[in-house]
Amino acid sequence: MTIVPSFMKKIFHSRRIAVSSFGALASSFSAQSTSILMTDGFCLFRQSTRLMTKRHLKSFSNSHQQNLNFRSTRVFSVSAYSGVPSDGKTGTETLPLPLRAKLGKADGSHRLVEVDTFQSEEEVETGRRLMNEVIVEGKAWPFEPIFETNRDFQGYFLSHAAFVVRSLEKEESGAILGCFYIKPNFPGRCSHVANGGFIVDPQFRGNRVGTLMGACFKRWAKDLGYKGAYFNLVFASNQVSVKLWEKLGFDRVAVIPKCARLEGMPVDPQTCEPELDTAYGYHIDLDALPEDYDPMEEATFFRP
Incomplete structure (x- = not known):
């Protein structure tokens, strides 16, 4: 239904x-x-x-x-924060999936991974768990209620095109290192502007998983027909995210003071309440991205 x-x-x-x-x-x-x-x-x-x-x-x-020629990759959506439950594979049949790469580990060795669509209910469940963990953490996303069911999660995260970074190392048995989505930021006449959401499993942070996902986002959002991408709420206190998007060529085009009530913010001595964090808006012109742009070269990943 x-x-x-x-x-x-x-x-x-x-x-x-x-x-x-x-x-x-x-x-x-x-x-x-x-x-x-x-x-x-x-x-x-x-x-x-x-x-x-x-x-x-x-x-x-x-x-x-x-002659009806709507873009097949931009399924009807109200905004970046809503959608219809799906499998996260809208338009992905045109993409070179799975994409394999080697990510550097802290000990100097490398981890073989692949970027692919969600392939099982277990992976959807893992994605929902990771999503709920960052919601409860309260430092990177605006949500407060968690996603109670996989279907609820699919309505948000898998409504269009969604991907996982999956370990191919035998000892990690298909572990999901992170996940991200590509979907319209706005409806109708503005649906050619993409939005993305990115989550890295805490135990794999610092292993360039986010950089791999961000580089793939740029390539595949362009391939899916989007003209640009805009990230609505990148919180100033989340410096890892701020530095990542600026490194990947996104421009800061908006500043929203006192936008977010986040966990772990310093207390305002006058009000004795946690300070409200500033949010930034980041944009990239995907039309300006070279046709031969290779996400693997962006972050000097190693091809397996």
Whole structure:
């Protein structure tokens, strides 16, 4: 059963349409890899927030239907913070997966890893655990409630394209070192701007996992058709993240003072309450990324 976001219910009600069942999405339509979900007389174009009645859809000529050319990688989404539960593989069939690399260890040796899509329910569960750990940690993400179920997590993290960094070392038995996603930051007319979320397992921090994920994000977001990427909330106190994005060529284009109520912030002597952290917005123009950009060269990784 496909879940229609609650905000859509308000749209339908505002248009004075009697909505009896939002779970009954009737049919799918394909025109140049475009999916259209039908519900109660309206259809949701997965690549857009445009609403169109079935009557209007039927009035399209066959040629018009064939000319619908929405980007197949940008499934309908309200914003970077919502989505429909999926498998995280939207558009990934065009990517060179899995991508293998060797990451340096603290002892000078190397760890063989691969970047790939989520391949099992166990990996989804691991991703949810890592997500919940950083939420509880309260220093890098804005969320407070944790994700109670894998389906809830999939609605946020795997709604579009999502990836894991998986160890190929025998002694680590497929351990997930980190995970990240690529999806639209905004709906509709701004859905060509990507957003990304990145998590590194605490036990593997300092092993360049984040750098590998960030470099892959740039390459694959461009390959998936995004024109640029914008990260909404990079907290000033998270200097590892700040330095990473600046190293990878992102520009700081926004500053939001007193934006985040985070754990571990110093206490303001006047209010006797923890200070609110500043948030930065980081942007990169993916159109300017060279066509031959190689994420492995970005961070001097070793090819296996």
